[in-house]
Amino acid sequence: MKMDFSKYPDEHGHFGPYGGVFAPETLMAALEQLKDEYASVKNDPAFLKELAEDLQNYVGRPTPLYYAKRWSEHLGGGKIYLKREDLNHTGAHKVNNTIGQALLAKRLGKKRIIAETGAGQHGVASATVAARLGLECVVYMGADDVVRQAPNVARMRMLGATVIPVESGTKTLKDALNEAMRDWVTNVDDTFYIIGTVAGPHPYPAMVRDFQSIIGREAKQQALQHENKLPDVLIACVGGGSNAIGLFHEFLEDDSVEMYGVEPAGLGLETGQHAAPLCKGTPGVFHGNRTYLMQDKNGQILGTHSISAGLDYPGVGPEHAWLKDIGRVNYVAVDDEEALQGFRDLTRFEGIIPALESSHALAYATKLVPTLSKDKMIVVNLSGRGDKDMNTIAQIEGIEF
């Protein structure tokens, strides 16, 4: 029997056993309000028109589907196409979602938005829409990430946002999310929380997916234009999973399309120093939903490691947990070194400097593509550009500024 993926999540936010609303009581009313508001606008032609116009004129969509010819020939397998989310305004796919949520914030009359960020891309995208709508913006960011993604911190501040370094816990993305939740609980009346990935309590995983699904809808049309067929393989990196689900969702019912979600193996899956809950984790409840987590046997959330701040997260969106269990998507991992090689390859073969997050997807392509026949079409989601990673890369490569 064919699965109807549009039926998920159910009305309570469940994807099979995953998802749901595991939130403190103070937020339940706000989540309910958001759910109702989102349900009322998601098929509202006026809202969709405003969203489409913003995506076209402000973000610069549609983004191209670019044939990476020299790199494909080098790998000697199929034809690799890049979905160029790096060309969006602010430099990553994150803005597709913040544009949508900001429109909702406006409709709900909220004057203040908050966001968590890891790589800073979601923080920048949030600060950007806040500036455009004249809203106050506060961004929580792990203190370690503030250091390794310094250019984005500067951008957020220039845009008028307040960036609050989070010193608790592991000082990375998960702790930023905790602190944003605490802020939201305290200021729930006037504040809209823009979550940056397909995690958190319902309706976030579904809503963020819907806003990101533009990636896959465009890619499908573009694939038909370029090659007159559906892609054979899709590849995307998975932190919380928003760029991946954004690409995959439109294709879930196309059985011929194989999908790979690439998690960060950090220093290696065997070392425990990674951020790959789908490959190595177990189900649990965290940040408002049930999903795969990196946790110890006592249910404590483990610290993670990835060279890429945007993937350095111990959980993953609940829809991915479910897609893993039902076997629709393959989840794999590449380590820091492989990701760096992916970064170098794209830079040198195509003249495109990718984000370190996206480099994980590229690195998996370098492994997979040589095993495929030449007639295969592969779409890699190039979720963001690498400007923000200049410090990290320059340090590793010994390049001086």
Next chain:
Amino acid sequence: MSRLQTKLSALKVVGKTALIPYITAGDPSPKATVALMHLLVEKGADVIELGVPFSDPMADGPVIQKAVERALIHNVSLDDVLEYVRVFREQDMETPVVLMGYLNPIEAQGYEAFANAASSVGVDAVLTVDMPPEESKGYLEALQQANLDRIFLVSPTTPDNRLSAVNEKGSGFVYYVSLKGVTGSKELDVEDVARNMKRLQQSLNMPMGIGFGIKDGATAFEMAKIGDAVIVGSALVKLIEANQSKGSYDIHLAIGKKMTEFRTALDKADALKGQE
């Protein structure tokens, strides 16, 4: 009736407000907890709320976050917490113990295994911050079968249409979160609490405890006039932090004094209520 329900109704009969202090299990060290629990009882606790450390306490303010971090340095697990309760029960079979924490450590044990283990060591009730009634299928049944009370939170933002689920699924008491915020935050607005409690008491069929942000005797006094129980956490935990380098004697002295402040305030409020 459960030990918790028996206790709360006995207090009601004599017109007493229950004092429910919170400490984080394993803070500042695993060996401190049982002695602190006995101290709390000696200084007037009617029920004890014992926090189960979790790596990501997203509903807690800085004071309890740090307490949890102190406990987790010693890798204090849910099993360890149950062991503290077992040892506590060797000397105290009367004071109800409520576990308060987050869902994931319970998920990791499995609902039934946890409920049976908790019940067998003498835990009386469980409050899980990130488990609203809507998601409680399975969890609820497991606690029920092990005769554990299910405490749910209601907050200033809880709409009336969510209260029937709390009545249906909760037991023991309802925990009213007195402010929009995390544990230990800002000033309480007494009038706002009174107004909300009035609304909630009309719909809820259980005793109501008030917690979050109760710092001193004066606030506790006002809360005792409104609720059936007063829950104090950060005000005590702060004293563990302040005195940890000095050792357990000083911690006990400071906590004892603060507990006396709360108890005296509650007794004063009860005496006033008795005259009305």
